[in-house]
Amino acid sequence: MLDIRGLTASIGDKPILKGIDLTVPAGEVHAIMGPNGSGKSTLGYVLSGREDYTVTGGSAMFNDADILAMAPEQRAAAGLFLAFQAPIELPGVNNANFLRTALNAIRRAHGEPELDAVQFLKLARAETKRLAMPDDMLKRNVNVGFSGGEKKRNEVLQMAILRPKLAILDETDSGLDIDALKIVADGVNALRGPDFSALVITHHQRLLDHLVPNRVHVLAHGRIVRTGGPELAKELEKSGYAGLIAEAA
Amino acid sequence: MAAVTETLDTVQSVTQSGYKWGFETAIEMDFAPKGLNEDIIRLISARKEEPEWMLDWRLKSYAAWLTMEEPRWARVDHPPIGYQDLHYYAAPKKKAGPKSLDEVDPELLKMYEKLGIPLKERAILAGVDPDTVENTQIAVDAVFDSVSVATTFQATLRKAGVIFCPISEAVREHPELVKQYLGTVVPTADNFFAALNSAVFTDGSFVYIPKGVRCPMELSTYFRINARNTGQFERTLIIAAEGAHVSYLEGCTAPQRDENQLHAAVVELVALDDATIKYSTVQNWYPGDANGKGGIYNFVTKRGACRGARSKISWTQVETGSAITWKYPSCVLLGEDSVGEFYSVAVTNNHQQADTGTKMIHVGKGSRSTIVSKGISAGHSNNTYRGLVRMLPGAANARNHTQCDSLLIGDQSGAHTVPYIESRNLTAKVEHEATTSKIADDQLFYCRQRGLSEEDAVGLIVNGFCKDVLKELPMEFAVEAQKLLAVSLEGSVG
Amino acid sequence: MSTGATGFLQRYEDAVGRLPGDSALRAAAAAAFREAGLPGGTQGRRIEAWKYTSLRPVAEANFQVSPRHEAETLLSGLTLLDAPRVVFVDGVLRGDLSVLPAVSIARFADQPDFGTLTWPDREPMVALNTMLATDGVALNVPAGVDGGIVQLVSLSGGQGDFHPRHGIRLGKGASLTVVEVAAGQGAYLLNTVAEIHVAEGAHLTHIRLQDEATTAFHVSTTYADVQAGGTYDSFTLNLGGRLSRTEVHTQLSGPNATAHLNAAQILAGSQHADFTTVVSHAAPSCSSRQTVKNVLGGRSRGVFQGKIAVARHAQKTDGYQMNQALLLSPDAEVDSKPELEIFADDVKCSHGATVGELDAEQMFYLRSRGIPDAEAKSILVRAFLAEALDAVANETIRGLLETAVEQWWERQKA
Ligand SMILES: Nc1ncnc2c1ncn2[C@@H]1O[C@H](COP(=O)(O)OP(=O)(O)O)[C@@H](O)[C@H]1O
């Protein structure tokens, strides 16, 4: 599904990712953990094509396509979804509108018929309901005046509606209460299947309890310094990153 | 909701770029000779079969115009206008005036069909709610170059006591009303272009809503410049008597031509006690090509007088067209507790120039005004908001709030804000805020990450930016306006 | 002596040849002034830059050389800082009254350098000054030097007209605080022009306290050019004058330059004060900040015109301007024109303006606590002004300004 080799990237002249090797097979959920500033968000942005990040080396293949060569919207159409660590506000842009435009753009790219307003609303309402979110979430402007938790939930709602093949969740669980955390986990679990993979960036074992990742990777100073099974996360919860990083250095 | 989603569909379906309304209609025309002098004015007056007093009024205006100079304070730039090089009268050839739609030249009907203007008398189902069908009927007055070619729904309106007819007809049929109000809001010598209009205006709409009447449908005028080398000088006069209510829509297009054409209209609104006039414009005159060749000079004087207590005049405009826009729909708030509103979206692209805004003159106690202006500049264009808020000594407890936002797309355009705030009453309160920004990179990226193309993302964000204005438009117009915004900005990104 | 523009021009004709400095520049300025006249002095032509202020009273005044007055008495009545001061009496430097600073100072008359920064052809009052200036001070702070505080005191009297010409030059990384104080007695005209060069990384704090006689005319035009990383931090307090116009043109010429153009105008009677500024962002990544407050009593009229202009290449500009007016009387008037002129897209520019009276609820609250009406007013007015005054970082100087406000307030009660 996702195959990253020797990926290096910088912001301006500052190298951030210093050689990432990571493979996420189809159907698997991988967790990425690591200290603040280690480059986790950068990895998500680079994979989804944010402009201020320059790829300086390596490759990233997504279902055998070179995603690094694609425009952000082409990557989205190919099935890549990034749940932003800090979701962006779009004043005056209605959430339902936004989502329908996005969904239809992606459907168009696949040669699928677009959904009309009625079909879309039916789908969107079903998803909000399933995720136990209030209906008015759809009526409000994208992330404007949302609390931190609401913004994160809105990202999950978008993911549920756009049904990506690869979801990157960047600290989507941070700042959420226990119920909301469950919603995020349910959101991912609902999509789970042989054609869906996820990269879950998190600091908390609690989310991983619900998700049970196939692999856990530790990112530090722009490199993956350790990879293990779900037990690695538990170990980190106890001992912290410091030992690990020292060991790797 | 329905309007918005429908819009998005339409925006996506608009694939061909450029101005879609630029076709020309081949119609046999009756022209006045080029040039302007007293004889031309007499000729216009004669063609309109006007009474003597109207001709005198025109001639006086003409005399005033001769002593005036073009205003130079606006941030617009154009070569000298050859006022003697224009036809001041152009009308489709006809036998007698069309008494019913059946008599209208089928070529004309075809053109309006093409423009999407409903001249056929049928209910227009724009909304989804069948209960509102009654309200979504629109009566249309269609003005083609110098004359009104058709006015629909006249009978229905007459039953309600509403007069809605071409102004030339009103001069003949309702001279007492026209005499009482014409030129009382925009005096003949108000400014250079208003004086010119007063001398040579050819047609436009007249609306009178009698006391206590809520106009049973939206009224609308559709302006079309078709002929070459003609100026369009329409004149609109709307009077809402005590307690009356009316919503009026105005739309405009013109063929695509290399030459610049002059459009100098005057609109006067009068609202008496407890009356409300809502005036909405979607201005889409031909803006010129990508290199700034051709396009309409849109030099318009629009003013409303809130004469009565608790009267209200609300201007909403979406300005996407014209090579140059010079336009300040204003309110003179005379009545106690009267209300003035100005909601504006002005988009400029390529080499367009817009200098637009409003004046809110507070005279009456407790008068209130709201100004919301959204300017979007792209390409090599310049977009200026110019607005005056004046609190006169009698305007006790008057209020104004102004929000003025500019959005720049690309680094070759200009966005300017020139507010004038004057207060001579200590109990009056004025608040003004203005911002200038561009579409944030992270907003664009966020949209694109969700699968939107850059152009769609810009369209969406711009529509969001304009939401506070667009929501003031009647629904059918809001849809049209959103489409226009996207089309006007085509080619401005990437 | 004749009046109006012709009077000034006649004086120039009489003095030409005896005036110090570049005579070609003087002649050009005279030509510009002859063409423009005094703003509002002649009927008809309207200048947008002078939309709300007419110098017709100046045109109609009959200025004449006045007998020497007791400058010492005026000086002793002023509250000044314990710092060097350069004192001008009727526009002429008076060494005997001055305490000269350590920084290099020169008299304009000895070293007349007309600036590259001024626009006599655009600003008629600058043309007038350029045509007639005979004295002024040139302050030069060499690179890296802290010039401390220098006070520029102007004392005027009688019915004369005075046109001092100042120049301030800060070398790279230099710093200086200039405190200008203007006061006087009579129906004179003071028409000052200052040219200021702030080099890379230099920092100029410029405080202006205008407390002229309420029968006098005060016109002051400043041009400041700020190079990369430099700061021009100015505060103007206008209390006096029958008619005053303070005009500041700041150009941010190098990246990361900063300008603060703060001001407060407190007026009563039939005073008219106009604070007009232009900040030109001519380089990327510069920032400008402005807080301007008007407090208007009696039949006074306060004017603020503030333009932020951003050039095409001045990306990442950060411009902000706040302008507020408080009307204390039913006959007072405020006119405000904040203006944005923007040609670069990646900028953050905004302005806000409010006009109103004292908050009725706040007044009631204070009075319900037993504070008399007049005092409650004064408390709220001072709170309103504080926001602008707080921008003056130096506490001693802020104290000086607060004292001036206090004295103004006392004078109104009397
Ligand atoms: N726009 C930026 N400009 C410069 N440095 C940045 C920028 N964004 C992030 N960085 C730096 O890149 C590094 C990695 O950041 P990030 O990927 O956000 O870390 P994480 O998500 O692991 O906390 C940090 O050192 C951060 O300071």
Ligand SMILES: [Mg+2]
């Ligand atoms: Mg992060």
